[in-house]
Amino acid sequence: xxxxxxxxxxxxxxxxxxxxxxxxxxxxxxxxxxxxxxxxxxxxxxxxxxxxxxxxxxxxxxxxxxxxxxxxxxxxxxxxxxxxxxxxxxxxxxxxxxxxxx
Numbered sequence: 001x002x003x004x005x006x007x008x009x010x011x012x013x014x015x016x017x018x019x020x021x022x023x024x025x026x027x028x029x030x031x032x033x034x035x036x037x038x039x040x041x042x043x044x045x046x047x048x049x050x051x052x053x054x055x056x057x058x059x060x061x062x063x064x065x066x067x068x069x070x071x072x073x074x075x076x077x078x079x080x081x082x083x084x085x086x087x088x089x090x091x092x093x094x095x096x097x098x099x100x101x102x
Contacts, residue, residue: 002035008047015042020054050077 006015008025015023025031029047041060042051051061053072061068063078070076070089 002033002040004033005045006031006033017054017057017059019057021057021059022052023049023051023061025049044078044080046081048079049075050075052076 006013006025006029007030010027012027013025013029015025017023023031023042023054026048029049030045031049032043032045033039034043039060040059041062043062044064051070052075053059053070055072057072061070061078064080068076070080
């Protein structure tokens with residue numbers, strides 16, 4: 001709801017808005033949900049987020065004080081006041097096991 005602050009814990013958090021817009025917050029990231037003149041926005045306060053707008057979404061996304069330009073269906077990312085180690089990461093594939101020492 002407007003006025004709420006959402007904080008991800010030790011794992012990533014996902015927010016799905018009623019219009020289908022999806023947001024993923026990296027661990028320890030914080031966002032504020034804001035409403036001004038019936039316009040809803042999500043402001044990244046600290047950390048890393050990735051979001052994908054639904055086709056009919058009117059939600060505004062901010063990275064700090066900067067309004068982010070995003071296209072529906074295209075993943076957009078933002079980073080504020082955190083190191084890149086807070087990003088949601090996919091682990092690398094394991095090293096191949098040798099079949100023979102020769």
